[in-house]
Amino acid sequence: MHLDHAETMPQRHTHSTEPLRPDGSPRALRVGLGGPVGSGKTAGVAALCRTLRESWSIAVVTNDIYTREDAEYLLREAVLPPERITAVETGACPHTAIRDDISANLEAVEHLEQTLDPLDLVLVESGGDNLTATFSKGLVEVQIFVIDVASGDDIPRKGGPGITTADLLLVNKTDLAPHVGADLATMASDAKRQRGDLPVIFTSLTSDGGVREVADWVTAHLTEWHGKAAV
Structure with missing residues (x-):
């Protein structure tokens, strides 16, 4: 269930892998951020917004199962104007809404693209999931998978589609490594493998x-x- 602007939500999905819409206008790049609960996905979205908002036109779609907590955090932090942040309540396992039935997320993204045109970038944050979480290529062009050091230095070698196939693996909370006994060199070696x-x-x-x-x-x-898009 999409929580914002339901009365004006588009009924058809227009996503393609091309950077242009059917009318020839540029389409926003869609970047997915997935990973386990507490790994730092929302912190990553917030930091990216703060860093890139002066150079690019950005919007965000967050996913939670029964709440809109991540969107509310971003709103409190004022990382973007309120109209640029929207939420999807998945009501089921997070990977369902980003990989299997992506309709609610597509509706949210398309609404932002229509109302905030032109947009350069849409960040789609998954709800907290496990190591199998991946985004449908019908929803995003590239995906970042976030894990954290505090969850154990064995996480990279456990594999799973999120770790093995994401376009970027982000290992967060490296400052905690000495406090939790995590070996960053081992994590790097396992991730490379x-x-x-x-x-x-x-x-x-x-x-x-x-x-x-x-x-x-x-x-x-x-x-x-x-x-x-310019070619």
């Missing part, structure tokens, strides 16, 4: 500059996306 050449970023998102490398990665995708 699971992901091959796919990128991995180790950081603490709440530290000063902690999101900078992630923001640079998103910016590179944005630049490429809009370059395609």
Whole structure:
């Protein structure tokens, strides 16, 4: 169930892998953020918004099962104007709404694109899920999977589609490693074994500059996306 603007929600979905809409106008890049509960997805969204909002036109869709808590956090933090943040209440396992039945998220994204046109970037945050969480390519172009050091340094070697296939693996809360006995070198080695050449970023998102490398990665995708639209 989509919680905002239900009375004006579009009834048809227009997503494609092309950077242009049918009318030839540019379409926003859609970036998904998934990962377990407490890994730092919302902190990542907030930090990305603060870092990129002066350079790009951004909107956010959050997912929670029975609440709109993540959206309310972003609103309290004023990371974007209120009309740029909307929520989806999934009512079921989070991966259902981002991978299996993506209609509510597509409606939310399309509404934002229509009402805030032009948009450069839409961040879609999944509800907290497990290591199998992945986004449908019908919903987002690229996806970031967030895990955290405090959950154990064995997480990367456990694998799962979220870790092995996400376009970017983000290992958060590295500042806690000494306090929880986590070996970052082991995590890096295991992540490399699971992901091959796919990128991995180790950081603490709440530290000063902690999101900078992630923001640079998103910016590179944005630049490429809009370059395609200009061809």
